[in-house]
Amino acid sequence: MMKAETLILMALALAACSRINVWETSSEGGNMVRRTSFPAEENTVRVTVDPGVRKQTITGIGAAFTESSAMLLSRMSPAKRQEVIDACFGPDGAAYSLMRTHIGSCDFSRGHYCYAPVEGDQALEHFSIDPDREFLLPLIKDAQKASRDGFLLLSSPWTAPWWMKDNKSWIDGWLLPQYRATFASYMVKYLEAYKAEGVDVWGVTVMNEPYGNGGNWESCNFRPEDETAFVRDYLGPAFEAAGFGEVKILGYDQNRAGIPEWVDVMYADEESSRYFDGLAVHWYESTWEWFPELLEYAHAKAPGKHIIETEGCVDAEVPHWKDDAWYWQKEGTDWGWDWAPEDQKYLHPKYVPVFRYARDIIGCLNSWTDGWIDWNMVLDRQGGPNWADNWCLAPVIVDTDADEVYYTPLYYAMVHFSRFIRPGAVVLGTESGEETLMATAVCNPDGSTAVVLLNAADTPSGVDLRIGSRSYSLSISSKAIQTIVIK
Numbered sequence: 001m002m003k004a005e006t007l008i009l010m011a012l013a014l015a016a017c018s019r020i021n022v023w024e025t026s027s028e029g030g031n032m033v034r035r036t037s038f039p040a041e042e043n044t045v046r047v048t049v050d051p052g053v054r055k056q057t058i059t060g061i062g063a064a065f066t067e068s069s070a071m072l073l074s075r076m077s078p079a080k081r082q083e084v085i086d087a088c089f090g091p092d093g094a095a096y097s098l099m100r101t102h103i104g105s106c107d108f109s110r111g112h113y114c115y116a117p118v119e120g121d122q123a124l125e126h127f128s129i130d131p132d133r134e135f136l137l138p139l140i141k142d143a144q145k146a147s148r149d150g151f152l153l154l155s156s157p158w159t160a161p162w163w164m165k166d167n168k169s170w171i172d173g174w175l176l177p178q179y180r181a182t183f184a185s186y187m188v189k190y191l192e193a194y195k196a197e198g199v200d201v202w203g204v205t206v207m208n209e210p211y212g213n214g215g216n217w218e219s220c221n222f223r224p225e226d227e228t229a230f231v232r233d234y235l236g237p238a239f240e241a242a243g244f245g246e247v248k249i250l251g252y253d254q255n256r257a258g259i260p261e262w263v264d265v266m267y268a269d270e271e272s273s274r275y276f277d278g279l280a281v282h283w284y285e286s287t288w289e290w291f292p293e294l295l296e297y298a299h300a301k302a303p304g305k306h307i308i309e310t311e312g313c314v315d316a317e318v319p320h321w322k323d324d325a326w327y328w329q330k331e332g333t334d335w336g337w338d339w340a341p342e343d344q345k346y347l348h349p350k351y352v353p354v355f356r357y358a359r360d361i362i363g364c365l366n367s368w369t370d371g372w373i374d375w376n377m378v379l380d381r382q383g384g385p386n387w388a389d390n391w392c393l394a395p396v397i398v399d400t401d402a403d404e405v406y407y408t409p410l411y412y413a414m415v416h417f418s419r420f421i422r423p424g425a426v427v428l429g430t431e432s433g434e435e436t437l438m439a440t441a442v443c444n445p446d447g448s449t450a451v452v453l454l455n456a457a458d459t460p461s462g463v464d465l466r467i468g469s470r471s472y473s474l475s476i477s478s479k480a481i482q483t484i485v486i487k
Helices: 003-016 067-074 078-089 136-146 177-196 224-241 256-266 292-301 335-339 342-347 353-365 409-418
Strands: 020-026 033-035 044-057 060-065 098-103 152-157 203-205 248-255 278-282 306-311 371-376 378-380 396-399 404-407 426-432 437-443 449-455 461-467 470-476 480-486
Touching (some): 020 409, 044 437, 044 449, 060 067, 060 136, 060 409, 067 136, 067 378, 078 136, 078 404, 098 136, 098 306, 098 371, 152 177, 152 248, 152 306, 224 248, 224 256, 248 256, 248 306, 256 278, 292 306, 335 342, 353 371, 353 409, 353 437, 409 480, 437 461, 470 480
Parallel strands (some): 044 461, 060 371, 098 152, 152 203, 248 278, 278 306
Antiparallel strands (some): 020 033, 020 480, 426 437, 437 449, 449 480
């Protein structure tokens, strides 16, 4: 049979099966293109999904509200601002379902601030979230309006208020013992203040990057033993006493290499693990490795608790404006390209930004991670604003002077997961017969099965998709992400 006739028959067969929909984004230039025909390819890879192997339940996928993102969007025209909000939270956009924000300032803020600005105010009489009222809270509330299904909010402090630390600085230092109860009360007051604004916080991490960040921006040091004792003796009881016992507390919140030493302490016994609801991790340990064995270790240590990737981005780069091709090229470099110790340089080679996103999300989902959060939802053409000059990329880049928006290929990579893998979905057992074709699959609460593929090869591939007893003959373009939804 001629190839054209084969294509026609395959298209007719798929049309007759109206319950399958396929979207693809590729280096060839198509973003979220609906695929209805699937040419036969020389190479075919079998992808097997086992509905009988049901793993973790998805909490959500999303990005972060930062003061930088919120301030930028306030400078856009009302129409463009709403366009971006709808693109991130609307049902036809990314439909983000799990968001993060900062408690007090971070590097992606205008400058240093906290909610307890008066030194020695142990009673927190001067506590106020007024710094968030100009930009951050309005964005969160407008996102709530745009989101059809709503989203969960996870909040993280980058530091305790400077005066609660031994070095009396925003950067580095340790929480003083006499202020442990005060800092726990500070977190409670934050939850109360946000709730009063109509913003319920789903969870918190105890401290962003407790090992610090090289003294470059806000930080506060914790060892696993320090943080575990703080949660056990102060933060957990304070949440419980204030009626916030349902707010999730996630420990650690830094790169994955530290997982074993943290979970060994956090989950050492019933008393130490009582108030911990899970583990938060970042991806900056490597540009290509997602450390499945470490994620598996955390799951085995506490099978009923969350593992959430709370931050990842293309760091140490200035955005490439309206240059889709760059995001598909192996030209990305991270902090480790220049600064990693020699024995860790191998973890930081150049990488393809789109592949890094898709590879990490697929790898994490297949390794018991139930939530995945990108960093800033929006940045400008410099990769800021950022008071520390810590330039990064975001999926959405804006030019406030020209009132223009650039939805990078990273945005569409996020959409392939966040729009179609919904909270409450159950991750299914998935195997691919080819290393360059990665796959993950879930069963959504509405009964649909969503399969996401990454073809990192320079050539297209046929896909023999087997889901239980069902079989589908598909194909995927070279250098492409594809989402298949079957109802």
